[in-house]
Amino acid sequence: MNINQFVKSHREDWSKLEKLASELHKGKSNLTGERIDQFYEFYQKSAQNLSYAQTYFPNEEVTVYLNELVSKSHNVLYKDQISSIKQVGNFLSTTFIRLFLEQWKFIFVAFLLFTLGALGSFFAVLNDPQSMYAILPAEVAQGVNPDQLGSDEMEVNSSVMSSTIMTNNIQVGILAFAGGITFGLLTVYVLIYNGILVGALAALFFHYDKSYEFWAFIVPHGMIELTAIFIAGGAGLLMGYKLFVPGKFSRGYQLKTQAKRSVQLLIGTIPLFIIAGLIEGFITPASIPLGAKYAVAFITVIGLLVYVLIGKVFLDRRESKLSSDS
16 A cells, blocks of 8 residues: 555544544533544554554654644543643653654754855855945944943843843744745745844954854853754744645645644744743853853753753653554
8 A cells, every 4th residue: 555545545534533632632521422432443543554654654744643643642542631730741841852853854954044144144244344234234233342242331131131032032933933834935034134143243253353252142042042943943944845845735734734733843942942031131141251151051052952862762652652552
């Protein structure tokens, strides 16, 4: 059986299971014993379909879809209603990590687009420092003074700065995600443009021999902040790609399915933006040695890696349990 025959033969059962799982999750009172029996029957069939797809179509989109459907149905079938805090914990520890690992290629492309913009503007400003006035927004170009980096003149209200930065960064992430509806074109623009801003500023401070100081004020929050932006951008690119190349499904179906997946990725970045905002508001402008700021950056990188690795362990355990149940 090829993949087209496989999808055509079982798609109706999957749709029914998805509908029943949603009804059970919402706790609708009009569910009869017969409907619950149907749910269990479709769950068993879909679990078997997932096992088949993992064997014969491991890299196909239908396998990802079935994995999500069976996981959702498993939670409805075997778990009592859990607290909101536990739901958040489950999302951050497994669901978000699974989506991150599944869509890492789009996240990497987002990183490449940002890097492309950063390198282009870096070398442009390095060759001609005056070009920064054409590249950077006027208020940024005129307000930057490398000689004042870290001076008392830069002191700000940390609480206000942290709140402002978090809001701005989340807006950038949402814009990068929402750009997916434009077939990813707006997402590409947002990623490249933000890379251009960073690259131009980096070149300016390099020109004044202030690179060490500049990056000390960027990397403590930047490692987490940029990771979150790349994830949000990857979510937008994923949605845009699936709209542009819908494959075996309609664009309407892809929009519904990929938008949900992309929204989950975006939601998972919110804690990262909050942490980055706190670091940028309280640690970045603090009067501490520059080496300590680089140490904070190193700790954030290690923290991100540990988070993903631990999430992968939890995810593997959960999938092993699903496989044994099916």
